[in-house]
Amino acid sequence: GRWALAPGGGWREVHGEPLxxxxxxxxxxxxxxxxxxxxxxxxxxxxxSPTRKSIFDAxxxxxxxxxFRNDSTLTDSLAYxxxxxxxxxxxxxxxxxxxxxxxxxxxxxxAISPAEVRRxxxx
Numbered sequence: 001g002r003w004a005l006a007p008g009g010g011w012r013e014v015h016g017e018p019l020x021x022x023x024x025x026x027x028x029x030x031x032x033x034x035x036x037x038x039x040x041x042x043x044x045x046x047x048x049s050p051t052r053k054s055i056f057d058a059x060x061x062x063x064x065x066x067x068f069r070n071d072s073t074l075t076d077s078l079a080y081x082x083x084x085x086x087x088x089x090x091x092x093x094x095x096x097x098x099x100x101x102x103x104x105x106x107x108x109x110x111a112i113s114p115a116e117v118r119r120x121x122x123x
Contacts, residue, residue, distance in 0.1 A: 036061035040117060041091065041109050044068070051077045059089055064120050066109065068095040089123045 036042055042058035043066045051074065058065045067074065070092040078086050091112065097103040 033057070033061065036063045039063045041066050043105070044090075046095070049077070055086075055090075062121050064117065065090040066105070067092045068098065070094075085123055089120050091120075 036058055039061075040063065042054065042061075042063040044052060044055050044058070045068060055065045055067075055078070067090050070087065075081050075086065078084070091109065093103055093105060093108055098105060
């Protein structure tokens with residue numbers, strides 16, 4: 001299931017709307033945004049460019065982007081990177097550590113305190 005911050009702190013499991021949606025339709029696109037609005041973390045896997053529109057959508061929805069790289073190619077590519085603290089708003093988990101099994105993404109995210117989550121969401 002999905003996990004979200006519970007009122008007053010701690011974590012709760014979220015049931016409901018599926019995560020797989022067809023973003024090519026208006027209804028599918030709205031579903032994507034509803035999922036982001038209801039989620040605490042939004043995974044941002046690499047694509048065909050260093051950045052994705054989804055990073056900005058996640059931040060606007062209050063969903064903390066989970067990035068799998070932290071290098072100048074990524075940070076320099078983000079709009080207004082000289083003024084906005086993108087890395088402070090995000091969680092960075094090295095993809096190599098995930099692929100090697102050294103890091104479990106869900107465990108890593110659950111280990112983040114509710115206070116840290118709120119701080120990142122309010123930046």
